[in-house]
Amino acid sequence: MSANYDYDVLYIGAGHATFDGAAPLAKTGVSVGVIESGLVGGTCPNRGCNAKITLDEPVKVTRETERLNKILKGDIQVDWAENEAQKQAIIDPLPENLTKRLEDGGATVIKGHATFEDAHTVLVDQKKTITAEKIVIATGLRPHRLDIPGTELAHDSEDFMNLKSMPDNLVIVGSGYIGMEFATIANAFGSKVTVMLHSDKVLRKFYQPFVQQVVDDLKKRGVTFVENSNVQAFEQAGSQIKVSYGNDESLKTDWILDATGRIPNLENLGLEKVGIEFDKTGVSVNDYLQTNVDNIYASGDVISNDLPKVTPAAYYESKYLMRLFSKQTTDPIDMPVIPSVVFTSPRIAKAGVSVEEAEKKNYEITDNDLANYWYYQVDQEPIAHSKEIHDDSGKLVGVTEISDQAQDAVNALLPAIEFKMDRQQVGRLVGIFPTIGYAAWHRA
Numbered sequence: 080m081s082a083n084y085d086y087d088v089l090y091i092g093a094g095h096a097t098f099d100g101a102a103p104l105a106k107t108g109v110s111v112g113v114i115e116s117g118l119v120g121g122t123c124p125n126r127g128c129n130a131k132i133t134l135d136e137p138v139k140v141t142r143e144t145e146r147l148n149k150i151l152k153g154d155i156q157v158d159w160a161e162n163e164a165q166k167q168a169i170i171d172p173l174p175e176n177l178t179k180r181l182e183d184g185g186a187t188v189i190k191g192h193a194t195f196e197d198a199h200t201v202l203v204d205q206k207k208t209i210t211a212e213k214i215v216i217a218t219g220l221r222p223h224r225l226d227i228p229g230t231e232l233a234h235d236s237e238d239f240m241n242l243k244s245m246p247d248n249l250v251i252v253g254s255g256y257i258g259m260e261f262a263t264i265a266n267a268f269g270s271k272v273t274v275m276l277h278s279d280k281v282l283r284k285f286y287q288p289f290v291q292q293v294v295d296d297l298k299k300r301g302v303t304f305v306e307n308s309n310v311q312a313f314e315q316a317g318s319q320i321k322v323s324y325g326n327d328e329s330l331k332t333d334w335i336l337d338a339t340g341r342i343p344n345l346e347n348l349g350l351e352k353v354g355i356e357f358d359k360t361g362v363s364v365n366d367y368l369q370t371n372v373d374n375i376y377a378s379g380d381v382i383s384n385d386l387p388k389v390t391p392a393a394y395y396e397s398k399y400l401m402r403l404f405s406k407q408t409t410d411p412i413d414m415p416v417i418p419s420v421v422f423t424s425p426r427i428a429k430a431g432v433s434v435e436e437a438e439k440k441n442y443e444i445t446d447n448d449l450a451n452y453w454y455y456q457v458d459q460e461p462i463a464h465s466k467e468i469h470d471d472s473g474k475l476v477g478v479t480e481i482s483d484q485a486q487d488a489v490n491a492l493l494p495a496i497e498f499k500m501d502r503q504q505v506g507r508l509v510g511i512f513p514t515i516g517y518a519a520w521h522r523a
């Protein structure tokens with residue numbers, strides 16, 4: 080324990096950017112405090128990944144039974160209220176479990192909103208003063224809200240996941256990760272979904288020919304996409320809401336999901352008081368995740384950088400800070416390949432060099448029509464395709480896949496991409512057969 084401060088390291092926020100590293104850090108004998116204004120665990124367990132994937136499970140199963148309908152006889156009914164209840168039952172214990180993980184490690188969890196007083200001092204709920212040698216800003220992101228008349232009539236992704244019944248008619252503004260994942264879920268649970276696009280692009284960070292296949296499939300299932308929608312206002316119209324958009328156009332809906340992105344939680348944090356550099360994209364850090372104020376660091380989604388704002392990045396940053404603070408490393412952070420996936424049905428997953436970059440660099444791009452590969456035919460996947468990318472020296476540097484199990488295929492290939500394996504090295508490792516991982520590895 081630091082002689083001059085309450086803690087050696089104080090984290091603001093208790094999401095993945097904190098807890099994956101803070102618990103093992105405390106076990107090394109470093110004194111650790113964690114301040115959290117909401118639920119311990121932050122976005123991913125409580126209102127992000129874990130909650131969403133639970134709600135998506137019946138969608139995945141429904142798609143599979145739909146394909147195998149000549150073998151699996153009988154109607155499948157989906158029940159949103161039961162689905163929401165199962166989600167809640169699964170995520171309810173997580174904050175307590177994660178608090179226990181931190182406390183068992185020796186960290187102290189402090190409930191309240193933190194504000195900087197000076198570079199070593201924060202105030203909790205404007206009352207309690209806590210000091211620390213090092214402070215980590217890990218406050219994450221929150222939903223962006225459209226700045227238009229009636230914006231208060233729209234809802235965010237957390238509200239969607241807490242719906243007790245699925246609206247008959249749903250408008251989703253935005254066609255990024257949240258827009259597309261939730262359009263998939265709502266459509267599968269019987270809602271008439273309209274996705275209002277900002278431009279003419281859906282999931283702009285993913286390989287567009289694969290995205291088009293997801294869009295075409297959702298259109299066949301009844302989802303409407305309005306390109307360049309220019310949403311202008313929401314207005315109560317009896318029991319419904321009027322959405323004004325485009326050139327004097329409008330439609331009526333039961334419920335609106337504003338999925339127009341997420342912005343850093345930096346308000347009322349006192350960053351200006353301490354002179355920490357930040358802008359609307361987040362906190363600036365160097366290669367040690369250190370802000371311009373030497374003893375203050377940042378971790379996770381709140382950092383301003385080009386990484387995808389996903390849990391694997393937050394996880395790795397918190398682990399890096401654990402090694403740095405416990406003196407297991409003095410090196411700058413060396414980010415590994417961060418994979419990502421959009422959990423539509425089918426999913427699109429990717430890691431490493433993108434197809435677009437590979438085309439520019441003239442790398443070898445192997446195209447695999449997986450719907451014709453026997454193992455993908457076992458559950459009759461009609462949309463299954465991958466692109467593997469090898470660089471000039473024959474090393475696997477990237478992959479992108481569209482299929483129901485694309486995330487598992489990409490996970491299987493990650494070691495080859497991260498450790499820059501060539502075909503000979505890949506050939507020395509033989510996986511369990513038959514599996515999606517084996518199939519992916521075989522293609523690499």
Ligand SMILES: Cc1cc2nc3c(=O)[nH]c(=O)nc-3n(C[C@H](O)[C@H](O)[C@H](O)COP(=O)(O)OP(=O)(O)OC[C@H]3O[C@@H](n4cnc5c(N)ncnc54)[C@H](O)[C@@H]3O)c2cc1C
Pocket residue numbers: 091092093094095096097114115116117118119120121122123124126127128129131191192193194217218219220236257344347348378379380381388389390391393422
């Ligand atoms: C709907 C949704 C689905 C997602 N699905 C996936 C997915 O499938 N896979 C994936 O990899 N990623 C997914 N993500 C992204 C993932 O949730 C984030 O990348 C991850 O949670 C980032 O962790 P973090 O610790 O940086 O931030 P957070 O988890 O947001 O934690 C920040 C914490 O700081 C607290 N806080 C903020 N300000 C203060 C303050 N002043 N004082 C005290 N506490 C404060 C907040 O209450 C919060 O608990 C999803 C996100 C959303 C919204």
Ligand SMILES: NC(=O)c1ccc[n+]([C@@H]2O[C@H](COP(=O)([O-])OP(=O)(O)OC[C@H]3O[C@@H](n4cnc5c(N)ncnc54)[C@H](O)[C@@H]3O)[C@@H](O)[C@H]2O)c1
Pocket residue numbers: 225252253254255256257258260275276277278281282310338339340341387388389390419420421422
């Ligand atoms: N599977 C996953 O890993 C996963 C899932 C959900 C969320 N997330 C994370 O959460 C973050 C937020 O997700 P998101 O979907 O809200 O953000 P996003 O950045 O992926 O998408 C935002 C969408 O809103 C649109 N938009 C912006 N302003 C608009 C406007 N005025 N009118 C209409 N559309 C507008 C954009 O064009 C884009 O389509 C993501 O960046 C991602 O990192 C990850």
